[in-house]
Amino acid sequence: MTAAPVTPAPPGPGQPEPAAARGGPNPRARRRLMSGWVFFLMAVVAVVMLYPFYYLLDNAFRTQKQFDQQNGHSLSSWTQLFHQLPVGQETLNSLLICVASIVIILIVSTSAGFAFAKLRFRGSGMVFLLVVAALMVPLQSIIIPEYVNLSKVGLINTYLGAILVYAALGTPFATFLMATYYRGISDDLIEAAVMDGLGYERTFLRIALPLSLPAIATVAVLQFIQIWDDLLVALLFLPNPGQRTITFGLAALSAGRTSTIPVLMAGSFVSAVPAIIVYLIFQRYLVRGLTLGMGK
Amino acid sequence: MSRIVLDGITKQYPDGTTAVRSLQLDVGDGELLVLVGPSGCGKTTALRMIAGLEEVTSGTILIDGRPVNDVEPRHRDIAMVFQSYALYPHLSVFDNIAFSLKYRKVAKPEIRRRVEEAARILELEEHLQRKPRQLSGGQRQRVAMGRAIVRQPRAFLMDEPLSNLDAKLRVQMRAEIARLQRALGVTTIYVTHDQTEAMTLGTRVAVLNRGVLQQVAPPQELYRRPANLFVAGFIGSPSMNLLEARLERGDGGADAVFGGHRLRVPAQVMSERPALDGYLGRDLILGIRPENLEDASLLHDPDPESVIELPVELREELGSEVHVHCAVGERSGGAQVETAGAAEAAEALRKVLLVATMDPRTTVKEGEAAKIAVNLAALHFFDPDTGERIGS
Numbered sequence: 001m002t003a004a005p006v007t008p009a010p011p012g013p014g015q016p017e018p019a020a021a022r023g024g025p026n027p028r029a030r031r032r033l034m035s036g037w038v039f040f041l042m043a044v045v046a047v048v049m050l051y052p053f054y055y056l057l058d059n060a061f062r063t064q065k066q067f068d069q070q071n072g073h074s075l076s077s078w079t080q081l082f083h084q085l086p087v088g089q090e091t092l093n094s095l096l097i098c099v100a101s102i103v104i105i106l107i108v109s110t111s112a113g114f115a116f117a118k119l120r121f122r123g124s125g126m127v128f129l130l131v132v133a134a135l136m137v138p139l140q141s142i143i144i145p146e147y148v149n150l151s152k153v154g155l156i157n158t159y160l161g162a163i164l165v166y167a168a169l170g171t172p173f174a175t176f177l178m179a180t181y182y183r184g185i186s187d188d189l190i191e192a193a194v195m196d197g198l199g200y201e202r203t204f205l206r207i208a209l210p211l212s213l214p215a216i217a218t219v220a221v222l223q224f225i226q227i228w229d230d231l232l233v234a235l236l237f238l239p240n241p242g243q244r245t246i247t248f249g250l251a252a253l254s255a256g257r258t259s260t261i262p263v264l265m266a267g268s269f270v271s272a273v274p275a276i277i278v279y280l281i282f283q284r285y286l287v288r289g290l291t292l293g294m295g296k
Numbered sequence: 297m298s299r300i301v302l303d304g305i306t307k308q309y310p311d312g313t314t315a316v317r318s319l320q321l322d323v324g325d326g327e328l329l330v331l332v333g334p335s336g337c338g339k340t341t342a343l344r345m346i347a348g349l350e351e352v353t354s355g356t357i358l359i360d361g362r363p364v365n366d367v368e369p370r371h372r373d374i375a376m377v378f379q380s381y382a383l384y385p386h387l388s389v390f391d392n393i394a395f396s397l398k399y400r401k402v403a404k405p406e407i408r409r410r411v412e413e414a415a416r417i418l419e420l421e422e423h424l425q426r427k428p429r430q431l432s433g434g435q436r437q438r439v440a441m442g443r444a445i446v447r448q449p450r451a452f453l454m455d456e457p458l459s460n461l462d463a464k465l466r467v468q469m470r471a472e473i474a475r476l477q478r479a480l481g482v483t484t485i486y487v488t489h490d491q492t493e494a495m496t497l498g499t500r501v502a503v504l505n506r507g508v509l510q511q512v513a514p515p516q517e518l519y520r521r522p523a524n525l526f527v528a529g530f531i532g533s534p535s536m537n538l539l540e541a542r543l544e545r546g547d548g549g550a551d552a553v554f555g556g557h558r559l560r561v562p563a564q565v566m567s568e569r570p571a572l573d574g575y576l577g578r579d580l581i582l583g584i585r586p587e588n589l590e591d592a593s594l595l596h597d598p599d600p601e602s603v604i605e606l607p608v609e610l611r612e613e614l615g616s617e618v619h620v621h622c623a624v625g626e627r628s629g630g631a632q633v634e635t636a637g638a639a640e641a642a643e644a645l646r647k648v649l650l651v652a653t654m655d656p657r658t659t660v661k662e663g664e665a666a667k668i669a670v671n672l673a674a675l676h677f678f679d680p681d682t683g684e685r686i687g688s
Contacts, residue, residue, distance in 0.1 A: 191349050192382035196396035196443070197370045210386045 056265050056272075064260040077262035084263065085249050087270055093238075094245040095274070097159060098227045101166035102220050105174045108167070109219060110212065113178025114204050118190050128179065134172035139232065147236055155237075162237040166227050174219040181215035182208060217285035225275045246271045298360045298450040298483055299325050300346065305355030307341050307507075315341040317507040318355065323451075326481040328474075329512075330498035332488055334530070338507035339487045343453050346485060347376050359450065375444035376453040379460065381436045383428040383443075389415075390424040393442040400447075414442040417476070434465045441473070445480060452477070452484040458493065470496060491531055495519070503527050525581060525683040528676060534586045534619060536676065537650045541582035543575045543677075552582050552675065555625030555648065560601035562672050569687020572677060580686065583676030586619070589652035591660055592667040602670050608660050609649060620652045620660055622668065 059067055066072040081087065115121070116128045146165055147156070155161030185208065193203040209216075234248040244252070250267045279286070302321040308314045316338040323329045331339040344350040346357055348369035356363050364372055375396075383392050390411055397407045415421045418438040428436055437457060444452055457473070458466045474497055477484050488494055494501045495515040502512040503526070511523035522528035528536045541554035543561070550561040550572070559582075566572055592603045606622035625648045652668055660666035677686040 186380055186382065188378040188380045188382035189384065191347075191369075192376070192378060192443075193384075193395075194349070194369050195347060195374070195376045196447075197399045199368075199370065202399070207384060 053272075056269055059262055060265040060269050062262045064262060067260070067262050077260065077266045080260070080263045081253075081266045081270070085253055085267060087246070087249070087267075089242070090244050090246040090249040091270070091274070093159075093243055094228055094247070097162050097166065097234075097245060098224050100159070100163045101170065101227055102223050104163065104167035105170045105223055106216060106219060108171050109174035109178045110209060110216065111204065112171075112175045113180075114182050114208050116175070116179040117182035117185075118187070118208070119200065131172050131175050135176060139169060143232065143236065150237065157238065157240045157243065159238075159243065162233055165233050165237060166223075166230070169233075170223045170226065174223065177219055178212065178215055181212050185211055214285045217282045221278055221282040221286050224278050228271075228275050299323065299358075300451060300483060300485065301356075301358040301361075302342070302346070303356040303358060305342070305345060305357060306353045307338070307345060307350060308353040315507050316345070316504075319504075319507075319509055321502060321509070321512060323483055323485060326483055328477050328484045328486060328497060328499045330486045330488060330494040330501045331504060332491055332494035332501055332530075333504035333510075335489055336506075337504040339489075339504050340455055341507075342504070343376075343455055343485060343487050346451075347374055347453050348372050373447075373450045374453055375447050375449040375451075377440045377444050377455065377457045379456040381428075381440040381457075381460075383436055383439055385428055388425050388427060389420060389431070389439050389442075392428065392439055393420075393424075393446055395443065396447050410446045410448075411442075414446045417445070418442050433461050434469060437461060437469055438472075441476065445476070445482075449482065452482050454484065454486045456488050457486075459488075459490075466493075473497065492533065495531070501531075503530060505530075521685065522583075522676065523685055525583075525678050528583050528678065528685075532585055534651045534653065537584045537586065537589075538678070539582045539584070539624060539648065539650070540579065540680070542579050543572065543577070545576055550576060552677075554582055557604045557606075557624065559604065559670055559675070560599075560672060561675065565673060565675060569677070571687045575677070575679075575686060579680050581678040581680050581683075583678060584650070584670060585674065585676075586651045586653040588671035588674040589650070589654070590669050590671075591620075591652075591654050591658040592669040593659070594655050594657060595669050598669040599672070602672050603667050604670065605665050605667050606650065608662050608664055608666050611660065611662050613656075616656065618654045618656055618658055618660075620654050620658070620666065620668075621649045622652065622666065624648050624650045 060077060061073045061075065063072075063074050063076050066074060112131070116124060116131075146168075150156055150161045150165070155164065189207060189211075190200075190203055193207045194200065198206060229247060230245075231247045231251055234245040235251070238244060238248065250264070250271055253267055254264055300321075300323040302319050304318045304320055305316060306314065306318055307316040319338075319342055321329070331342060333339050341350060345352050348364070348367065352365050357365055359372065359374075384395065387395065393411045393414055394407045397410065402410075411424070412421070415424055418441060420435065420438055420442060423431060423435060423439075428439065431439065437460075440457065454473070458469050461469060470493060473486075486494075486497060488497075495518075498515060500512055500514050501518055503510040503518065505526050511518060511527045513521075513523075518527060518531050522531060522536075525538060529538060539554045541552045544551050544553050546558075546560065549563050550566055552559045552561055561572070592598045606624060608620055609623050610621040612619040612621075654660070678684065679686055
């Protein structure tokens with residue numbers, strides 16, 4: 001038997017001609033063109049998002065005169081900032097309040113989320129519904145009752161008051177997220193630990209908690225950004241200058257007559273940096289945590 | 297090692313569904329009892345009740361004579377192997393196996409000794425430092441087994457531990473589980489929906505259907521003397537042929553008549569099952585296992601009263617044997633059909649087929665009639681109303 005060279009047969013009547021024969025782009029070229037367009041669009045979005053940061057940083061290194069003329073750079077706005085604002089103290093205040101609030105939020109949300117997801121108890125569905133309903137309540141509508149309540153127990157002008165308010169505001173979302181994450185952990189795994197001799201408490205600590213690190217990181221980052229950037233709660237519950245957070249300090253600076261726009265820019269940059277650093281460190285977990293339940 | 301007794305246990309859910317109904321079982325010390333049945337028959341629920349993961353609605357579970365209904369799972373001293381293996385993904389193989397020992401405050405050198413011993417038995421020594429995600433399905437299954445055996449529990453509970461493995465590995469692991477269970481001598485309750493697994497593994501097999509225990513017996517007993525139509529149809533592959541028949545008085549004995557065919561019921565069968573006398577002149581269900589049917593042309597001098605001639609509808613080659621599907625009659629009733637193609641399909645569905653497992657040398661062909669010899673001594677009879685086996 002001899003092998004004959006194989007030549008493609010011409011398309012029969014009614015059959016479509018190959019794309020190359022029609023003179024159109026082949027699938028690979030079409031894909032490349034498509035990804036080029038996507039890249040271009042993403043680049044435009046990136047420029048739109050990043051330009052304000054560039055503007056902020058560029059003008060933070062100018063004097064008011066240089067800002068007006070948009071010409072030249074100087075460090076004087078930074079020296080003015082540190083002269084007018086106790087940046088170190090206020091950053092420390094913000095950090096303390098953030099960390100303490102997040103610790104409370106994590107303790108409550110991980111244990112409550114585990115209970116909602118893995119334990120069977122009467123009224124579980126109804127209580128979870130209430131937690132989800134709490135997500136819908138706007139901060140502004142409860143801030144006055146919160147103020148009245150905390151003032152009655154003497155927690156205005158204390159770190160603890162602000163920490164409790166932030167923890168109360170952040171816990172519903174965090175509980176919802178943690179419960180969703182724990183629902184994704186196989187019941188078999190929890191039951192295996194119970195059969196292995198652990199009670200539900202130690203199963204939570206030894207099995208569920210280590211497995212939920214991505215969700216914990218997500219909660220921590222989102223809450224950090226939210227609490228760090230908040231102004232309303234700080235304004236109401238921490239009016240004492242010694243306890244101000246960095247956002248409160250910046251607001252006070254902008255309200256004053258002595259500060260210039262470059263000084264405000266420098267202050268805004270200082271206040272934004274910690275949140276950006278936290279985001280950059282944990283963004284991998286953040287994406288994983290936010291896409292919970294999407295796909296397999 | 298211990299004895300587990302299920303004394304009429306029932307599981308009813310709040311919505312009224314009864315998953316297990318008055319289950320009565322006595323699992324002896326060191327025995328491997330297999331719970332088998334179709335999906336949703338209540339076998340896993342029964343296992344979970346023994347483990348303490350499901351509350352018992354009524355009845356009592358006794359381990360070594362002590363009621364454990366209200367005892368927490370961790371205090372029952374029972375190890376369970378899950379269908380999904382349930383390995384802790386953040387721990388190494390060593391830590392997975394050692395996990396329960398650490399929480400039982402076993403001394404570290406003893407933990408190491410037991411884990412290494414289990415790893416040696418299960419051939420996991422090279423993988424002790426790996427994480428579960430780095431293991432194959434078979435290796436994960438062995439880790440799950442290792443986690444159970446290091447505890448030296450009073451009993452093992454296994455919930456379809458082989459169902460996630462491919463067919464070849466399943467056969468291999470099945471043999472390993474049987475070997476391990478015999479070597480350790482630990483009382484084991486094994487749940488599966490696979491009747492081959494049940495028959496090959498179990499010292500005794502309990503067949504469940506819709507939460508009700510149908511029969512509990514050694515594998516051969518289940519195969520030879522199924523207690524009712526469900527067990528007859530469930531145990532054996534291909535399943536037993538069940539035909540509507542009539543028992544008639546023949547010349548000097550009884551004949552089973554079905555679809556225009558007549559089979560002589562041997563006098564020995566009639567004498568062994570005296571209850572059959574009561575069915576003379578009445579309808580009953582005749583059961584014939586496929587392996588009790590053979591191509592008559594391959595037999596030396598077959599009894600003419602045991603041979604029936606049937607049209608061959610389908611021939612399936614399996615290498616070591618041939619499955620031959622023959623039409624023996626039609627079901628009563630039938631679909632109303634209008635188009636020509638649908639009419640043919642409906643006709644095929646109406647036919648009552650009889651499956652025969654034949655020697656590969658058989659020459660029967662599709663579309664032709666075949667002479668089939670029936671092993672008359674191995675006929676089964678069931679009451680058409682109760683579905684219960686007639687006679688012993």
